[in-house]
Amino acid sequence: MNMEQLVNHVDGINRLLARYGVKFGIYKNQTFHEQLFPFDAIPRVISKDDFALLERGLIQRVDALNLFLKDVYGEKKIIKDGVIPEEFVFSSSGYLAECEGACPPKDIYSHISGIDLVQGKDGNWYILEDNLRIPSGASYPLIARELERRVAPDTFRKNPIIDNRNYAKMLTDTMEYVNTGGIRVIMTPGRYNAAYFEHSYLAERTGSVLAMCSDLFVEKNHLYYRDYRGGKQKVGVIYRRISDEYLDPMTFNPESLIGVPNIMDVYRSGNVAIVNAPGNGIADDKGIYYFVPKMIRYYLDQEPVLRNAPTYLPYYEEDRKYVLENIHKLVIKDVAEAGGYGVIFGNELSKEKLEDMKELVTRESRRFIAQEVIDFQDLYIVEGDEKVARKADLRAFVLSGETTKVWPSGLTRFSRNPDSFVVNSSQGGGFKDTWVLSQ
Amino acid sequence: MGAISIEKLDHLYWLGRYTERVYTTLRKFYRIFDDMIEAPEGSYTYYCKRLNIPDIYTSNSQFAEEYLYGKDNPDSLYSNMSRAFDNAIVLRDELSSNVLSYMQMALDVFESDNHASPLLELQSVIDYLLAFWGCVDDYVEDEDCRNIMKCGKYIERLDLYIRLEYHTKDIEKEFRKLLNRLHKTQMYYDAAKLEKLKDMIDAKIHCPEQAEGKDAELLDYLGNIIEVR
Secondary structure, three states: OOOHHHHHOHHHHHHHHHHOOOEEEEEEOOEEEEEEOOEEEEEEEEOHHHHHHHHHHHHHHHHHHHHHHHHHOOOOHHHHOOOOOHHHHHOOOOOOHHHOOOOOHHHOOOOEEEEEEEEEOOOOEEEEEEEOOOOOOOHHHHHHHHHHHHHOHHHHHHOOEOOOOOHHHHHHHHHHHHOOOOEEEEEOOOOOOOOHHHHHHHHHHHOOEEEOHHHEEEEOOEEEEEOOOOOEEEEEEEEEOOOHHHHOOOOOOOOOOOOOOOHHHHHHOOOOEEEOOOOHHHOOOHHHHOOHHHHHHHHHOOOOOOEEOOEEOOOOHHHHHHHHHHHHHEEEEEOOOOOOOOEEEHHHOOHHHHHHHHHHHHHOHHHEEEEEOOOEOEEEEEEOOEEEEEEEEEEEEEEEOOOEEEOOOOEEEEOOOOOOOOOOHHHOOEEEEEEEEOO | OOOOOHHHHHHHHHHHHHHHHHHHHHHHHHHHHHHHOOOOOOOOHHHHHHHOOOOOOOOHHHHHHHHHHOOOOOOOHHHHHHHHHHHHHOOHHHHOHHHHHHHHHHHHHHHOOOOOOHHHHHHHHHHHHHHHHHHHHHHOOOHHHHHHHHHHHHHHHHHHHHHOOOOHHHHHHHHHHHHHHHHHOOOOEOHHHHHHHHHHHHHHHHOHHHHOOOHHHHHHHHHHOEOOO
16 A cells, blocks of 8 residues: 555654644553653554454444343343353452443443454454443544644545544444433543543544533432533533542442542433443453353354454363463463553463462462463554564444444554563553555 | 533633743743843842742852753743643643644643753744634634633733833733733622722822832732632
């Protein structure tokens, strides 16, 4: 593809990204630092056919996950029918008993799903994990595309790239579909949150009110935004960018200073839509991930279009045996961790540490999953004057409103370390735009 | 967009004040810097006194560096620019990314390591701040938002003009601008204090001998007409 013009201007684009404050926050030694998110101009390119396949698979997966959430906080048929062992649900930190019986507007739990995938060298796409709580990252390729088009119009004139700048409209439509009647709010814990840029940028682009907890209050079982003249505006939908545990000190963590007291009562009464719904953590638990293909068969009576990375649950004896015998070539993930933390590659451990790990996996079998290391395709990045290959994943964004839709783009994150598979921004990675071709 | 919360009111007002503080003091600094070329050591003392900031400086050149760039100095222009930025960054939805970018670029100038010729470098801060205000008029749709920021701006400007002994005509002009904005905004302000302030500024212009020695009182009224945190 003709992208020379774009690649030649990568420094200019990075300068513009800095100008617009495209950053992410990170805490080091308990101090907050903001860092630029390095952009690489060579995009990930997804062919029309590949995207059609991804689209089918991702819609199928997210639909099944939404049905699972409805079921697990309702009738629990999937447990009663023995498809998922109950201990995998009720012992998960993502399962919130407080959400039992609460039905979100239009039965949508995961409005914005961030599904992480990699493409293997065999060409197959593999799902690495589902993020159904507050997945971040869409804003980066969204703003990058705007700037790419500015500096390299020819690249976009000559290549059939689907415009991704409709994300704000998709998000607005998704929020409006579940709006119970009132203003749209994006709630942020504040500027010292890692994804603050995204919160504020999406508020700007969707024309939503960016609010902090002190701007919101509950009165007579409705949620309101308070203005400085003492007036109030009813909130119909809140895209909250804070974790469940901090959302409502009256229901969850009583010490939370960044939540809105009694918002859960308003939600349970159907008087406000919370995007994404509280309690979704149960569906993106790394242990539950193993069961998603089974969910697809169970709820949709379909074969999964997209594969999971081959995964083993040490909880099952047979799997545990395999894991203990092959731990040196597997990747072990702690189900309680996120952001690239708690990921251990067996081939990087010393003999002693491998033995310790085996013991830990045996002792706390529910705490870990093990996966085959997928030999996934490297993507080229520009480093200095040369192109070098690096590991990269893709976070696809699936929005569930009136219908479930996949954003024709996504966040491609890459590792800058040639020996690392970890692509998270918090661990020094960068990002690329993701181009989906229309022909 | 739309409704302005108490939190946002506070940020808008202080964004206006800190932006103006950097702009006016930086412009003033150009003059001071020039004066210091021939002036004896310690000539900055008068300036510190007028601005009511502690004189922690040891020489003219150290003042030039520390007052501009001192990271741990709460009175440095860098610190004031950081505060302006801190208030702006939480207002992206009100201001827009375009407006905010000028604050980012102004801050970046202070944060760059290039201090070799400060006035050459800091000229771009003045340019960015002017562009910022131009952009505010162009991009910020909500009139109340603009008025709140400008109330902050003119209160700060008046405060500095009074402290730095600007000509009374300038003070009168800025006071008129403040009144214009204040009447347009829906902010609560203390009408009695405003009346008193009006009288004192009138006295300063028309009967300077009567107003002599009353600047501290004047500044106190000015700082308290609007109820923000």
